[in-house]
Amino acid sequence: MTSEHLATAYQAWDRNWTTEEERVRWLAPDPMVQNLVPLLRARRFTRVLDVGCGVGRHAQYLGAEGFTCVGLDASESGLEYARAQAQRSGLSIDYRVGRFYELDFPEHSFDALIAWNVIYHGDRDIARRAADEFARVLVPGGLYVGTMLSKRNAGYGVGRQVRPDTFVVDDATNDHIHPHLYVNSRDLLELHRGFEVLQLDDVEQAPAHHHWQFILERT
Numbered sequence: 001m002t003s004e005h006l007a008t009a010y011q012a013w014d015r016n017w018t019t020e021e022e023r024v025r026w027l028a029p030d031p032m033v034q035n036l037v038p039l040l041r042a043r044r045f046t047r048v049l050d051v052g053c054g055v056g057r058h059a060q061y062l063g064a065e066g067f068t069c070v071g072l073d074a075s076e077s078g079l080e081y082a083r084a085q086a087q088r089s090g091l092s093i094d095y096r097v098g099r100f101y102e103l104d105f106p107e108h109s110f111d112a113l114i115a116w117n118v119i120y121h122g123d124r125d126i127a128r129r130a131a132d133e134f135a136r137v138l139v140p141g142g143l144y145v146g147t148m149l150s151k152r153n154a155g156y157g158v159g160r161q162v163r164p165d166t167f168v169v170d171d172a173t174n175d176h177i178h179p180h181l182y183v184n185s186r187d188l189l190e191l192h193r194g195f196e197v198l199q200l201d202d203v204e205q206a207p208a209h210h211h212w213q214f215i216l217e218r219t
Helices: 010-016 020-025 037-042 055-066 076-089 124-137 185-191
Strands: 047-051 067-073 094-097 110-115 138-150 161-162 164-167 180-183 195-207 208-218
Touching: 010 076, 037 195, 047 055, 047 124, 055 076, 055 110, 067 076, 110 124, 124 138, 124 164, 124 180, 124 185, 138 195, 180 185, 185 195, 185 208
Parallel strands: 047 067, 047 110, 067 094, 110 138, 138 180
Antiparallel strands: 138 208, 161 164, 164 180, 195 208
């Protein structure tokens, strides 16, 4: 099985985004993304790519703050909702269908990139390809705000290992029926070889659900 065949979690999210109950859980922007705005303005950055944008919460927030945003996701249902939200708000956000590890943009297209709870949906090869693509499309000195699953997460080691540190829970009722990659800080830095660390924290996003949250700078 190829790495691409492991990056299938978008199928679960495509179903999730069809329900109002699931969408409302993901409409508020994360505080870390909100707190990014002064840094973007201080650097005079204007162009932002939201990778794995889902229903568009971060592109919507940054677009309302005056940034030029592109949202990318493999879920058609999520993008349909995001486009409707942007239209209702009078925002011009370019939402596109695509995979997070294959970006159809020229080099240096963006000043900043958001990939929130995205690139661990696959194995280590997929995560590395995504990180390399992020470095390619960012300008030198561009900012990348993202997350990865920590090995302190309660899900680490649960289920069937399909690749090193990558697990599938076959009887799961959520997206863990699809592969998830877990990393420690050394793994994370090795995967993001095209970046310098500005901020890196192991955060408990929910009880026992630890994620790395970071701001990286493209070298």
